[in-house]
Amino acid sequence: MALSSRAHAFSVEALVGRPSKRKLRDPREEAQPELLKKEGGEEEERRSSAAAGRKSELPEKRSKAEPLATTLGCNSFGSLEEKDIIQVELQGSELWKRFHDIGTEMIITKAGRRMFPSVRVKVKGLDPGKQYYVAIDVVPVDSKRYRYIYHSSQWMIAGNTDHSCITPRVYIHPDSPCSGETWMRQIISFDRVKLTNNEMDDKGHIILQSMHKYKPRVHVMKQDSRVDMSRIQSLPAEGVKTFSFKETEFTTVTAYQNQQITKLKIDRNPFAKGFRDPGRSRYYLFYILGLLFKNNHWEFYSLLKTITK
Amino acid sequence: MALSSRAHAFSVEALVGRPSKRKLRDPREEAQPELLKKEGGEEEERRSSAAAGRKSELPEKRSKAEPLATTLGCNSFGSLEEKDIIQVELQGSELWKRFHDIGTEMIITKAGRRMFPSVRVKVKGLDPGKQYYVAIDVVPVDSKRYRYIYHSSQWMIAGNTDHSCITPRVYIHPDSPCSGETWMRQIISFDRVKLTNNEMDDKGHIILQSMHKYKPRVHVMKQDSRVDMSRIQSLPAEGVKTFSFKETEFTTVTAYQNQQITKLKIDRNPFAKGFRDPGRSRYYLFYILGLLFKNNHWEFYSLLKTITK
DNA sequence: TGGTTATCACCTAGGTGTCAAGGT
DNA sequence: ACCTTGACACCTAGGTGATAACCA
Numbered sequence: 001m002a003l004s005s006r007a008h009a010f011s012v013e014a015l016v017g018r019p020s021k022r023k024l025r026d027p028r029e030e031a032q033p034e035l036l037k038k039e040g041g042e043e044e045e046r047r048s049s050a051a052a053g054r055k056s057e058l059p060e061k062r063s064k065a066e067p068l069a070t071t072l073g074c075n076s077f078g079s080l081e082e083k084d085i086i087q088v089e090l091q092g093s094e095l096w097k098r099f100h101d102i103g104t105e106m107i108i109t110k111a112g113r114r115m116f117p118s119v120r121v122k123v124k125g126l127d128p129g130k131q132y133y134v135a136i137d138v139v140p141v142d143s144k145r146y147r148y149i150y151h152s153s154q155w156m157i158a159g160n161t162d163h164s165c166i167t168p169r170v171y172i173h174p175d176s177p178c179s180g181e182t183w184m185r186q187i188i189s190f191d192r193v194k195l196t197n198n199e200m201d202d203k204g205h206i207i208l209q210s211m212h213k214y215k216p217r218v219h220v221m222k223q224d225s226r227v228d229m230s231r232i233q234s235l236p237a238e239g240v241k242t243f244s245f246k247e248t249e250f251t252t253v254t255a256y257q258n259q260q261i262t263k264l265k266i267d268r269n270p271f272a273k274g275f276r277d278p279g280r281s282r283y284y285l286f287y288i289l290g291l292l293f294k295n296n297h298w299e300f301y302s303l304l305k306t307i308t309k
Numbered sequence: 310m311a312l313s314s315r316a317h318a319f320s321v322e323a324l325v326g327r328p329s330k331r332k333l334r335d336p337r338e339e340a341q342p343e344l345l346k347k348e349g350g351e352e353e354e355r356r357s358s359a360a361a362g363r364k365s366e367l368p369e370k371r372s373k374a375e376p377l378a379t380t381l382g383c384n385s386f387g388s389l390e391e392k393d394i395i396q397v398e399l400q401g402s403e404l405w406k407r408f409h410d411i412g413t414e415m416i417i418t419k420a421g422r423r424m425f426p427s428v429r430v431k432v433k434g435l436d437p438g439k440q441y442y443v444a445i446d447v448v449p450v451d452s453k454r455y456r457y458i459y460h461s462s463q464w465m466i467a468g469n470t471d472h473s474c475i476t477p478r479v480y481i482h483p484d485s486p487c488s489g490e491t492w493m494r495q496i497i498s499f500d501r502v503k504l505t506n507n508e509m510d511d512k513g514h515i516i517l518q519s520m521h522k523y524k525p526r527v528h529v530m531k532q533d534s535r536v537d538m539s540r541i542q543s544l545p546a547e548g549v550k551t552f553s554f555k556e557t558e559f560t561t562v563t564a565y566q567n568q569q570i571t572k573l574k575i576d577r578n579p580f581a582k583g584f585r586d587p588g589r590s591r592y593y594l595f596y597i598l599g600l601l602f603k604n605n606h607w608e609f610y611s612l613l614k615t616i617t618k
Numbered sequence: 619t620g621g622t623t624a625t626c627a628c629c630t631a632g633g634t635g636t637c638a639a640g641g642t
Numbered sequence: 643a644c645c646t647t648g649a650c651a652c653c654t655a656g657g658t659g660a661t662a663a664c665c666a
Contacts, residue, residue, distance in 0.1 A: 584652080
């Protein structure tokens with residue numbers, strides 16, 4: 001029945017509170033999957049010509065036609081039996097770019113932490129009748145370890161790391177396997193992927209090292225009934241189309257370094273709503289209202305329940 | 310800012326409250342999947358001999374060895390390439406039986422309602438290296454409509470219904486497809502299946518008619534790469550092993566009829582914890598404590614937060 | 619010093635039975 | 643008279659950044 005000292009400390013803090021400095025910004029983008037943005041998906045390991053086409057079928061808030069790299073090769077999957085023009089478009093790339101301009105950071109924890117923003121894509125050019133797996137992994141951008149310099153708000157190289165001996169874990173999209181038709185009809189979201197710094201992780205999370213630069217990659221694979229894809233932990237050697245997006249690069253951290261990143265995360269991630277400034281901490285609200293209901297705790301509580309809904 | 314009249318009505322109700330009549334019972338069973346019980350899985354459409362074996366490897370609270378029907382047929386999947394002794398055991402059948410003895414009721418709603426208890430099974434006898442789908446559906450037990458007679462606490466036949474023109478929807482376990490090895494290593498839970506009375510449901514829920522008797526069936530199917538199993542809404546004609554359990558029969562309702570069922574659900578379903586009697590309704594607790602903290606709402610609130618954690 | 623960890627208050631998301639109102 | 647519906651209080655489950663303690 002004793003008061004938690006932590007709770008009290010927290011509430012005092014809340015009373016002092018910082019004033020609201022939040023900028024007014026375009027809401028949603030991450031929150032509303034139905035608002036699609038067109039962005040370029042760049043195929044990795046490009047072996048064949050890539051057509052840089054312009055895309056503008058869908059309306060955009062800020063019309064920004066970006067070059068869209070499409071795959072036109074005919075050597076994928078080791079056969080010629082399909083049109084073979086697979087495109088992958090990043091969704092919500094406006095938000096990704098906003099983070100990228102600051103220097104995206106992703107928290108990694110022992111238990112596993114989701115990415116925000118999450119990787120969401122639309123795929124085109126699949127054979128509607130065929131079965132595909134869609135997967136994601138995260139690979140190092142370089143072999144450097146980084147350090148954040150507060151006074152200059154910059155990331156500096158702080159050393160070298162050899163990633164070559166670790167094969168990245170692959171997260172297979174839970175809808176896999178699924179027909180090309182179904183994949184193409186929906187936005188493919190990897191919002192449940194978790195990143196961890198625990199090298200002994202046994203929950204299938206993606207294992208990364210803190211203070212390093214990485215980029216997510218999206219893979220599209222045709223079903224191979226000889227392999228139990230649902231349980232593999234690394235990619236098959238062939239028959240895989242791989243895409244990545246410059247704006248999704250990030251630096252792994254165990255605590256945010258750049259406060260602008262923190263602010264943007266709080267602003268956009270619904271789960272961080274509790275840290276958005278105005279009305280921060282119900283303690284304060286409760287305290288003020290408490291003064292108004294000195295003699296009727298019952299109505300006090302009822303009113304609070306109603307207001308804070 | 311006005312007080313919700315509903316909220317007030319509810320709180321008055323809470324003050325009056327019913328006294329606790331809850332019986333002391335064995336906790337968990339549904340809540341703890343790691344406590345396994347052995348029960349008989351009875352194959353439907355039995356074409357071949359079934360061995361009624363005794364099972365007692367695992368300890369039971371009330372030792373109750375039940376006949377376990379196993380499938381020994383050799384005509385499944387249209388081939389002889391496997392051992393073909395698939396067993397399916399219902400998990401948590403103690404709880405199912407408790408409900409069954411009263412007369413299990415399942416609520417169905419327009420939006421879809423989960424089952425409680427949920428169907429959880431263990432499968433044996435699969436080919437570890439082969440891929441399987443595991444699915445569930447719910448079929449009528451008879452063609453009768455039922456009515457609950459309060460004063461006699463009994464279900465009576467109230468009319469006839471023709472179910473013959475509707476094919477039941479199938480819910481494919483989200484882990485499907487998966488290797489026999491993986492299926493056999495885990496408890497297969499269908500806790501996310503939802504039942505609905507909305508014939509126009511477009512969310513893939515299982516559509517049932519209220520006031521009718523049904524039973525869930527578990528299906529085990531070998532993967533057929535020619536069919537996109539992930540999207541089918543009805544069972545394939547062949548290559549399917551089907552199991553059901555007498556104790557999982559239930560009557561569909563839109564509101565519970567038998568109060569013993571309500572009590573047992575509240576007792577066992579974690580999501581109904583708010584209706585367990587002692588301490589029911591925080592309103593009451595808040596009110597009493599409010600009297601003790603007449604002059605310090607701040608500590609009042611802090612204390613409550615601590616206690617109600 | 620600089621990075622990591624566990625715990626916390628605060629959220630989102632959604633599964634319960636209750637109740638009053640609606641429907642047939 | 644009996645069944646259905648929708649709003650609601652109350653939960654479970656779990657995703658956030660803040661914070662302080664910890665560690666090398």
